[in-house]
Amino acid sequence: MKRDRTLRARQKLVDDLPITGELLRGTLLERVVRHKTGCASCARGEGHTVSVLTVSYAGGHPGGRSRQLSVRRERVAEVQRWLDNYQRLKQAIEAICEVNHELLRPDRTPKPGRPRRD
Numbered sequence: 001m002k003r004d005r006t007l008r009a010r011q012k013l014v015d016d017l018p019i020t021g022e023l024l025r026g027t028l029l030e031r032v033v034r035h036k037t038g039c040a041s042c043a044r045g046e047g048h049t050v051s052v053l054t055v056s057y058a059g060g061h062p063g064g065r066s067r068q069l070s071v072r073r074e075r076v077a078e079v080q081r082w083l084d085n086y087q088r089l090k091q092a093i094e095a096i097c098e099v100n101h102e103l104l105r106p107d108r109t110p111k112p113g114r115p116r117r118d
């Protein structure tokens with residue numbers, strides 16, 4: 001029966017959910033900051049590259065519609081991994097939702113009570 005197959009497919013997706021607490025939503029951006037005075041690199045026009053995590057809030061947030069957190073250079077790789085984890089989990093959840101659309105479809109299997117002549 002198709003429904004059983006769909007349920008098995010869904011269970012497999014659930015079993016394979018990439019569950020971890022190391023999750024971050026947002027975008028990691030690089031920004032150049034320049035000091036106005038007293039910095040040799042900035043005087044040469046080089047500036048300093050800093051990494052910033054930007055998180056937006058669709059439903060509003062006490063601190064505004066988005067938040068920015070500066071990320072230390074040594075943590076950039078880790079933050080990127082956490083962002084990737086979030087995307088993978090989100091995609092897995094979306095895949096389960098798609099399967100559930102199948103389950104919501106009207107059942108087309110023949111109704112019982114009508115004996116077939118085989």
Ligand SMILES: [Zn+2]
Pocket residue numbers: 033034035039040041042047048
């Ligand atoms: Zn500087």
